[in-house]
Amino acid sequence: MQSNIIIQQPLPKSANANLKESAGILLEMEMMGIDPTPFLEIAARDLANQYGAIALDYSLQIESDFKDEGNMEAAAIWNAITAQLNNLEKTGNLIAH
Numbered sequence: 001m002q003s004n005i006i007i008q009q010p011l012p013k014s015a016n017a018n019l020k021e022s023a024g025i026l027l028e029m030e031m032m033g034i035d036p037t038p039f040l041e042i043a044a045r046d047l048a049n050q051y052g053a054i055a056l057d058y059s060l061q062i063e064s065d066f067k068d069e070g071n072m073e074a075a076a077i078w079n080a081i082t083a084q085l086n087n088l089e090k091t092g093n094l095i096a097h
Helices: 015-022 025-031 037-069 072-091
Strands: none
Touching (some): 025 037, 025 072, 037 072
16 A cells, blocks of 8 residues: 655755854853853864864854845954954964874
């Protein structure tokens, strides 16, 4: 016996769409008294591990893209990630390969 059941799966969201949805989380953390700095540092280290020497350029480009789209909240988060990348680089704690 055949069935006419059609299973529809939602299309995957773009990376930027996922970032836009999660952008407010850092503001919520601050309002709850949670310091987002460790999470920003993890994001910065992850970018450095994935993109090596171009991690800073990549982070700046994402920030710029969000500004161009008018999403200042997401741009501010990427600005904070960029600041963490700069801090890791200045302190010598960033090992880019």
